[in-house]
Amino acid sequence: MDELNINEAQDAISSIIPLMTKAMDTSISRLAVLIDSDNVPYDSISKVLNELEKYGEITLKRAYGDFTIQNSKQGWKKFCTENAINMIQTPQYRKGKNTTDITLTIQAMLMLTSNLYDGFCIVSSDSDFTPLAMVLREYNKKVYIAGNSQTPEALRKACNKFIPLEDSKDNRPTERVNPSLPIDFSEHLCKIFEKSEDGWLPASTLGKKIKDDGLDYRTIHPEIIYRSFNDFIEKNPDIFEYNMRENGNDPSNNKNMYVRLKT
16 A cells, blocks of 8 residues: 555544544433423524533434414424424314323333433423423433423422523513413413412403403404403413313303413
């Protein structure tokens, strides 16, 4: 082999060694990002992804939700396409039942058993993910929670690190239920639900309090016609959770709607 070929071979080996070293470096954490799109706005995700790059390599990105809901899912498809995020469609098979949380949790447990990931980031403020975060940590996985200022304390304490979605202003929490709602409407909702004992209120009670405060839910989304206040709740699953309960005081035993804020 002449001197020129030897030099070319040495240069080729020198360029390959760093790549091989990086591939064999087990100290680089492999992270899975699981996004609850029913709970967070898409324009807050970029901040989370940038923050996570400090802690490892993001090898999986998935957004879960019912992306057929037009009024609450605008922008998600474009954002996920531009950021190489896999969209996992989770349709509601029954009104009032959110399959997004269940699907995300099941797939997270399957990823845990694969042992392909060193850490998980759950992008949601929903307290229902607290048991999932606890189990992931029990199996020695790093857990990051990215949520808003209303994220329950239990969920914050269940993770290794909490990543706030909003920038703090004067160290005061932002009373904003959902970016699609006007600020004054959000503030009134927060104040109303703060007075509830367990976070749940009868829909009729909530509707009356909103009306008494001089607010009109029918003007929130002018492009949508709401037949009633219950219809407003049903068509905004990114803002509310609800279930139907039997009314023991009602002779006809009709079921009443109970509602709480999506956290």
